[in-house]
Amino acid sequence: MKHIETRPFADPQVAARKLLELAAGVEPINGRIHIEKINAPFLSKNGCKGTGAEFGAGIRYAVEKGWLDLHESGTFVTLLPHGEDLLKR
16 A cells, blocks of 8 residues: 655645745736746745646636736736735735
8 A cells, every 4th residue: 555645835825825925925017926936946945846737727716816816828927915914924
């Protein structure tokens, strides 16, 4: 019998909140944050150790909730006021 490790970011809401944290720690350029600035630490073996599927689900959740805006090109995100308010709590 194999024991499966629980994935901390399997819940899209948890992943989205972590992505907000990461985005808040990045200095925006022209109001936008390059996606790789949050993608790399989220996926990194030395960072959050998230998966690509968890990252995608987290981004979708954050966009649906109005926390982040994802540029149509997929290369930038913008931290929206609802996301900033969430971080202040």
